[in-house]
Amino acid sequence: MSKFIEIKNLNFSYKGDEGESIPVLHDINLDIAKGEFVTILGRNGSGKSTLAKIINMILTPDSGEVIIDGKNIAVELSDKELMAVRRRVGMVFQNPDNQLVATIVEEDIAFGPENLGIPSAEIRQRVDDALETVGMTEFARHSPHQLSGGQKQRIAIAGIIAMLPECIIFDESTAMLDPKGRQEVMDTIEKLNREKGITVIAITHNMEEAVRGDRIVVIDNGHIVKQGKPTEVFADPYELWDLGLAVPQVTELFDMLRCLGADLPESIITEEEGARVLARLLKNK
Amino acid sequence: MLRDITLGQYFPGNSVFHRTDPRMKIVLTALYIAAVFLADSWWSYLVMVMGAVLIILFSRIPLRIVISGFKAVMLIIVFTAILNIFWTSGDNEPLWSFWKIRIYTEGLEHAGKMVLRLACLLMGTNVLVSYTTSPIALTDGIERLFAPLKLIKLPVHEFAMMMTIALRFIPTLIEETDKIMNAQKARGADFTEGNLVRRVKALIPILIPLFVSAFMRAGELATAMECRCYNGGEGRTRMTVLKTRFTDWLMLIIFIAYGVGIVLIRN
Numbered sequence: 199m200s201k202f203i204e205i206k207n208l209n210f211s212y213k214g215d216e217g218e219s220i221p222v223l224h225d226i227n228l229d230i231a232k233g234e235f236v237t238i239l240g241r242n243g244s245g246k247s248t249l250a251k252i253i254n255m256i257l258t259p260d261s262g263e264v265i266i267d268g269k270n271i272a273v274e275l276s277d278k279e280l281m282a283v284r285r286r287v288g289m290v291f292q293n294p295d296n297q298l299v300a301t302i303v304e305e306d307i308a309f310g311p312e313n314l315g316i317p318s319a320e321i322r323q324r325v326d327d328a329l330e331t332v333g334m335t336e337f338a339r340h341s342p343h344q345l346s347g348g349q350k351q352r353i354a355i356a357g358i359i360a361m362l363p364e365c366i367i368f369d370e371s372t373a374m375l376d377p378k379g380r381q382e383v384m385d386t387i388e389k390l391n392r393e394k395g396i397t398v399i400a401i402t403h404n405m406e407e408a409v410r411g412d413r414i415v416v417i418d419n420g421h422i423v424k425q426g427k428p429t430e431v432f433a434d435p436y437e438l439w440d441l442g443l444a445v446p447q448v449t450e451l452f453d454m455l456r457c458l459g460a461d462l463p464e465s466i467i468t469e470e471e472g473a474r475v476l477a478r479l480l481k482n483k
Numbered sequence: 484m485l486r487d488i489t490l491g492q493y494f495p496g497n498s499v500f501h502r503t504d505p506r507m508k509i510v511l512t513a514l515y516i517a518a519v520f521l522a523d524s525w526w527s528y529l530v531m532v533m534g535a536v537l538i539i540l541f542s543r544i545p546l547r548i549v550i551s552g553f554k555a556v557m558l559i560i561v562f563t564a565i566l567n568i569f570w571t572s573g574d575n576e577p578l579w580s581f582w583k584i585r586i587y588t589e590g591l592e593h594a595g596k597m598v599l600r601l602a603c604l605l606m607g608t609n610v611l612v613s614y615t616t617s618p619i620a621l622t623d624g625i626e627r628l629f630a631p632l633k634l635i636k637l638p639v640h641e642f643a644m645m646m647t648i649a650l651r652f653i654p655t656l657i658e659e660t661d662k663i664m665n666a667q668k669a670r671g672a673d674f675t676e677g678n679l680v681r682r683v684k685a686l687i688p689i690l691i692p693l694f695v696s697a698f699m700r701a702g703e704l705a706t707a708m709e710c711r712c713y714n715g716g717e718g719r720t721r722m723t724v725l726k727t728r729f730t731d732w733l734m735l736i737i738f739i740a741y742g743v744g745i746v747l748i749r750n
Binding site for chain 2: 254285289295297298299302305308312314318325342343358
């Protein structure tokens with residue numbers, strides 16, 4: 199697969215209250231392929247959201263390169279270039295209420311394409327397509343405050359996909375939702391990745407979400423400390439516990455059983471898989 | 484209590500008013516307001532009230548909603564009525580007098596007319612603007628109707644955008660106020676007892692968190708808007724293209740006739 203986003207030697211620091219600089223990211227190197235589903239894990243304050251905000255230039259790094267499709271964007275960009283970057287790399291935030299601009303669902307989804315200067319008829323088409331993709335067609339004329347959290351977040355996603363991005367960053371987009379809403383949004387994200395080939399970068403500290411991706415990148419204290427397939431990253435739960443992170447419940451259960459002497463594989467990260475292994479074990483007894 | 488404020492609440496529908504071009508609706512509203520203020524004889528008041536009733540009927544907005552929007556300003560209307568009853572003096576004998584207070588027939592008439600006028604003004608404009616026009620369509624209408632003012636450097640688009648956002652966040656902030664009030668009540672705050680000074684003071688613990696959160700929301704919304712390529716009004720297109728249709732012009736004629744009618748039967 200071809201590289202879509204390349205991050206090279208990236209450093210970033212915030213300005214503190216007294217003008218001192220507080221380093222947040224240190225020498226980050228990361229490649230993301232087209233169509234990949236990458237999860238970025240890290241505890242609060244690890245720098246994971248900062249990294250996301252740099253990828254679509256809401257924040258400008260101190261040094262280093264962010265190369266999107268062969269073009270370094272970590273330089274002074276004109277408004278036009280900046281818009282082009284943000285069209286290609288969309289972003290969905292945590293609080294669905296603070297992302298919706300309009301009082302009618304379909305008018306909100308049209309906001310992005312309108313900013314891009316797309317002709318009216320095409321905007322209409324894009325809005326209808328986006329609504330269908332997130333399964334909210336019947337709510338087109340509703341107002342956002344009549345919707346549940348999960349539904350609002352799906353509208354926020356539709357607002358981004360109407361700009362036809364190649365990559366979407368989800369900055370803890372499920373953190374404020376109830377379990378049902380979280381499920382809806384996760385299913386939508388997965389669908390976008392599998393069916394539309396949209397590159398997904400999901401920032402989360404929910405482990406059941408992290409297992410859905412192709413790759414997990416663990417960030418701690420502004421450094422990438424671990425990355426690999428979910429099964430690899432979760433193979434050693436103790437390392438993650440040391441980093442202040444959790445592992446999926448089923449992985450934790452299997453670790454406990456192994457400590458009790460059960461002969462179980464290490465790479466179990468989904469509940470269905472775990473159930474299957476245990477069922478087989480019990481049958482053979 | 485807070486949920487009674489329905490200003491800026493759009494009720495989706497498909498009535499003739501819902502389908503009217505928002506630019507035309509702004510013109511119609513201006514005509515309507517002028518007509519309401521021009522009415523003075525009882526006959527012209529009758530025409531005025533009929534107009535308001537027809538507007539409400541044709542909008543197909545549930546009456547309960549129209550009335551609930553009315554309740555929020557009931558106090559002001561009642562206050563105006565009382566002022567009119569007591570402060571108007573007439574030529575004939577007072578209808579009723581006690582100590583220095585005298586009530587004249589003219590006072591009652593004035594009060595009655597004032598209540599009718601305010602009620603028609605409020606319900607009519609609410610139906611014409613708030614209930615049947617989605618705020619975005621309304622802002623869109625304002626932006627386009629007043630677009631020529633950009634020539635004299637008036638920030639028409641910016642103003643329209645600010646209005647849209649304000650309208651969008653009214654329900655959100657009301658919900659938030661409710662939540663904060665409940666949280667403060669749970670910790671023993673009392674908003675209903677004590678004198679005025681105490682009650683105003685009791686509002687401070689509500690207003691401060693509300694403002695802090697509103698500013699945080701504003702910051703997040705600005706970032707989200709930037710992520711959606713918002714870059715001011717320049718080069719922006721719209722999904723809905725505004726077209727005035729035959730019925731819009733017909734409506735204009737009807738409203739002009741309404742205004743002229745009221746003027747003709749004035750004293």
